[in-house]
Amino acid sequence: MDKVSKGVRLENVSKIYTDPKTGKDFKAVDSISLDIAPGSFVTLLGPSGCGKTTTLRMIAGFESPDEGEVYLGEQAINALTPDKRDTAMVFQSYALFPHYNVFDNVAYGLKLRGVGKEEIKNRVHAILDLVELEGMDARMTNQLSGGQQQRVALARALVVEPSVLLFDEPLSNLDAKLRVSMRTEIRKIQQKVGITAIYVTHDQSEAMSLSDQIIIMNKGVIAQIGTPQDIYYHPSSEFVADFIGEVSFLKGVVRDTRDNKNIIAVGASELAVPAYQHLENGKDCTLVLRPEALSVADEGALPCEIVLSTFMGHYQNYHVTVDGALVKVTVFNPKNKKIYKAGEKAYLAVENDSIHVL
Amino acid sequence: MSRSKSAQLDRKKLFADPILVSTIVLLLVFLILFIVYPLFVLLIDSVYVKGEGFSMETFRRILDMDRFRKAFSNTLVLGGITGILSTVIGLLFAYVDCYMKVRSKVLKRLFDVVSVLPVVSPPFVLSLSAIMLFGRSGIITRTILHIYDANIYGLNGIVIVQTLTFFPVCYLMLKGLLKNIDPSLEEAARDMGASRWKVFTTVTLPLLLPGLGNAFLVTFIEAVADFANPMLIGGSYDTLATTIYLQVTGALDTTGAAAMSCVLLSLTMVLFLLQKYYLERKTASTLTGKASRERMLITDKSVTRPLTIFCAAVAAFVVMMYIMIPFGALFKLWGRNYSLTLKWFKYVFDYGGMNAFKSSVVLSLIAAPITAILSMIIAYLVVKKKFRSKWFIEFVSILAMAVPGTVLGVGFIRGYSGGLFRTGLLQGLYGTGAILVIVFIVRSLPVGTRSGIAALRQIDKSIEESAYDLGANSGRVFMTVTLPLIKDSFFSGLVTAFVRSITAISAIILLVTPQFVLITCKINEFAEKGSFGVACAYATILIAIVYAAILLMNLFMRFFGTSKKITEVE
Known part of the structure; x- marks a missing residue:
């Protein structure tokens, strides 16, 4: 043209x-x-x-x-x-x-x-x-x-x-x-x-x-x-x-900022997320968690309880509760991974880089 | 928050479109001049007495007339009875059509014929044939039953004739509604243990109630406004419409007639507004859904048999009444001598009949295309455009439907015989063919506009928007996109306008001059005189002309119709 x-x-x-x-x-x-x-x-x-x-x-x-x-x-x-x-x-x-x-x-x-x-x-x-x-x-x-x-x-x-x-x-x-x-x-x-x-x-x-x-x-x-x-x-x-994609939210409180990381308390546990934005200490915040950035493991940052575990073929779909809040998790290629059943206790493993804080 | 800016911008955009603006202005002038003004003049006439100023004197005068008071109550009684009977018979027909398994193809065909006959026939044909069947020299009363003093004239006669004329309108209206009732509603009730009668009374009827009210009011208005039937078969039973006519032609009291017209107009107007803005909306809100699937038709013979037999009998009777007309024209002397003759036709053509046909056909041929184009333009503006005077254009052109022909006739006499506001301006119009053409247009405009609006609502708004968006102005969009898509509706509007014009009488009879004798006036004249042979000969030829016009339309649509292509898309 x-x-x-x-x-x-x-x-x-x-x-x-x-x-x-x-x-x-x-x-x-x-x-x-x-x-x-x-x-x-x-x-x-x-x-x-x-x-x-x-x-x-x-x-x-x-x-x-x-x-x-x-x-x-x-x-x-x-x-x-x-x-x-x-x-x-x-x-x-x-x-x-x-x-x-x-x-x-x-x-x-x-x-x-x-x-x-x-x-x-x-x-x-x-x-x-x-x-x-x-x-x-x-x-x-x-x-x-x-x-x-x-x-x-x-x-x-x-x-x-x-x-x-x-x-x-x-x-x-x-x-x-x-x-x-x-x-x-x-x-x-x-x-x-x-x-x-x-x-x-x-x-x-x-x-x-x-x-x-x-x-x-x-x-x-x-x-x-x-x-x-x-x-x-x-x-x-x-x-x-x-509105865009699957997401779960967790409420937390900003505890500290050190080494370019924001330390955020969720319930009794703490998470360190990259500090690409300024967060004020002591402020309430919301963690934006994409299900593909999470997995369920025997050890990790946040203790959780499995509510639902569904095999979907190319991924395993979990609903877990963390500190009373529902979090969705997808674990891709579940074939050779440990599968947790509903009712089991485990930990939510987080790829810290992928967490966004509101 | 204010919407003034967008309104201002919309106006600016509107004025950037000169074709659109000039069309709107012309329309406004037409509607004001030929619908609003004549009615307004009636109001002025009845409250303004020359030299005295405003007074209620004229109203007092007509209220003192026994004739007027009687006519008023007569009109209400007539409207009520005809309204109820037409609605009930219409409902039965619609119910049989939608709910019952009718195997007979003949019966289906009969229903179709009956539903179109009143639309295409001259208004008083049924009166004519009722008199010939049941009158003093009626073929049933005198020849078969040997009753020599039968009296069909009066309320009974009008009610029979009007009911048979108007029930098909109710039938078509109610049929449309019944088709929209989702069968699963009734099946749900049946499933929960309701009998068929219970289903009808607790589900079907309540859903239909606003629709029935609607049908009743429409017929009531038609019956009240009807002029030709009461004129012909009413005998001494005068209604407002006939009284107004006699007040003009007999008593030569046009101010009195104007006041009476105001009364009749208020009556029809109030009912029309009630029907249009209350019941029609209510009907739409209760029956919006489309039927999800085919209805299980009733096959139980104890239900279907009596109802179908009743409807078949009514339908056959109506058809027979129409067949009477050509026979009436072929018999030597109705009631006495049933040998065949062509002398009535010969009489028609020997005594100025050709003239009547010529003026009727020519004037209607002029009026029809103008009406069709005008109503399509109005419909287009109403459905597709936004502008300030839109409500006025829509309101006036639809409201004209509620104006009884007689009232309009008196309005034109009062409004134009001395020119606009008696100033002599446009006085030349009075007594010409032009004013007849204008009356034809005004009388058919509401019907055309209504069907045009319905047709245009079917067209996806974005089809026209895309043309607009690609650079076409309003005139261009209308000519290249809208009009081709509603071609069918346009042609049927054209023929409807022609048929309505050529069969019109109520408004016209007050305005004709010896120069323009019309067929309908001739039929009325000879029927009044009791010359049924001549009246029937005129009516037969009129029906033939109308039938030919409809055939022509069907033929045309078969070859050039566009609707087929559009429906296939959906």
């Missing part, structure tokens, strides 16, 4: 809706600010009702913000209608025109732009090649599988060479297997054409595998922005930690 992709900036953008039941106004999006770099792939991730789709639709122009300003590149675009904005959206329902065939669907945006007949033909065919739908141009959309329809929707958005590509949960109508292969496809195509992409999803694995940056939203505000690794290893809140 010859065209230079543009970034997207949101400055203190809010959107107010009226709850149809109570008649009260509430902020569906609450003064969020974002700066999305040109050419990057950014995911808006969050539970339903967190404001991610509203945010995307404000960027597309279908909704108007109540506060703040949306910028495309350097241009403020609040007052522009969707047809005047240089964005193209891929919809959850694909939104293909049922009365057009594949070619006409893809050519629609080009015709509106007054592109010549011959060029339309070339560009449509080039883009259909890119999404691996060559030879399908005469099909009606209802003769296509879900995955193929999704590719047409993507081609239709790509062919107009927008500055920004918007995705509104595009894969949620596909079956699990297709979803995985389509998301690799989408990432590959996005990198190939180097276009800015903003992608809304509630599926964390989609967000992890696609994004340069993930923006986690909750109740209309941004909970955290970061790379997938940042967000997984260093979540900024219990909400984020819990």
Whole structure:
């Protein structure tokens, strides 16, 4: 693509809706600010009702913000209608025109732009090649599988060479297997054409595998922005930690900081974790424990009792209690390892480097 | 917290779309000029006396009239009886259709025919044939039963005819609701030990109750607003609609008629609002679910036999009444001489019939496409767009449904005979074909809008958004995406508008001039005079025209319809 992709900036953008039941106004999006770099792939991730789709639709122009300003590149675009904005959206329902065939669907945006007949033909065919739908141009959309329809929707958005590509949960109508292969496809195509992409999803694995940056939203505000690794290893809140991946929490108290380690008391025991963040002595804190960073052993940092022990094939799944709190543990490749049964007492062994403290 | 900024931005975006803005403005002008203004004038007329200012004098005057008071109570009685009977018969039909195993294909077909006949037939055809069957020279009363002083005229006659005309509407409404009742609800009750009757009274009926209320009110309004049937078969039983008509044409008292119209309008309006904003919502909230699976149909003969026989008899009777009409036109002298003749048809064409057909067809042909396009545009704006005056456009165009034709007719007389507010502005409109076309449009607009709204709600919002997003403006989106997707609904709206226009009478009869004689007025004229042969000949040709229009639509849809493609997607 010859065209230079543009970034997207949101400055203190809010959107107010009226709850149809109570008649009260509430902020569906609450003064969020974002700066999305040109050419990057950014995911808006969050539970339903967190404001991610509203945010995307404000960027597309279908909704108007109540506060703040949306910028495309350097241009403020609040007052522009969707047809005047240089964005193209891929919809959850694909939104293909049922009365057009594949070619006409893809050519629609080009015709509106007054592109010549011959060029339309070339560009449509080039883009259909890119999404691996060559030879399908005469099909009606209802003769296509879900995955193929999704590719047409993507081609239709790509062919107009927008500055920004918007995705509104595009894969949620596909079956699990297709979803995985389509998301690799989408990432590959996005990198190939180097276009800015903003992608809304509630599926964390989609967000992890696609994004340069993930923006986690909750109740209309941004909970955290970061790379997938940042967000997984260093979540900024219990909400984020819990939303991404499996997690258990342990309450503790910060005892001391020495040798670049924070000493944290959990019940009667103590744990030393790397001090990459400043923690105040005597403060209550929460340990974020990923199950794959833990194992059950005959000796270790924290005494525990096994509550549940389940063989899952490639891992052994434990639920243990530590100081009364439930902790999930997965031990991979359990074949030649000692298996503990429910009711047994043991120790929780921790890879100290992998513990994050809130 | 304030939503003013987004509202302001939405407005800005709206005004960036000149086609959209000018469409909205034109619509507003049309609705205000031809629906709001005529009704408003009626109100002014009845509370403002020239030289005296505001007074209730006119209302006092009509309230003093015995005729008016009688007509008022007559109207309520008629609406109540017709409403109840139509709802009950409609329910029986719907129940048989949805719950019973009916093997006979003929019966299914009969149900279908009965459900469309009243929609496509001229409003008073049933009155005509009721008179020919049960009247003084009725084929049943006189020829078969040898009763020479039979009297079908009056309340009984109107109730029979209206019930047979309106129950199919209830049938279709209730059928839609019954289909939405999840069979597992009833199976659960049955499973817990309820008998079939108990299931009906404790599950089906309570779920259906708001729907029944809805059906009752819809028929009540129709019955109360009906002009042609009471006119023809009412005899001395005057209703508000006929009284208003007589007040204009007989007593030449248009202010009195205006006040009466206000009374009738308030009645239908209140009921309509009740139906639309209370019962319809309640129906939607109790019956939202789609049936999860096929219903086990009732096969018990002791239940199915009496009900199917009853429904079959009613349906057959309705069909027979329609068949009466062409025969009425072919017999030499109804009640006396049943030898075949074409003299009534000849009479029709010898005495200005061609003129009536020409004006009816031409005016309806002009009105139909305008109505179809207008209603689609209104539906599009209502369903897909956000703007300030939207509620007004929706409210007025749907509300027009509750305006009885007679009331609208009087409104047009008072509002346009002297020009806008008697200033002479637009006076040229009065007495022309244009005003008839406008009345046709206003009368069909609510139906078209309603079906357009239903069709548009079926279309996934994101299909249009994607076109918009790719750079199409509103006009472009409407022409390239929306319209092709609702083509079917558009054509059926076109034909419905044509049929409604060509069969209209209530509003029109007050506005016709000798220059534009319409078929329906002719039928009314000859039926009043007792010349049933001529009336039937006119009615037969009218039915033929309507039937041809519907055939044409079906043919067209078979070849150019788009709905097939869309349904396959889902």
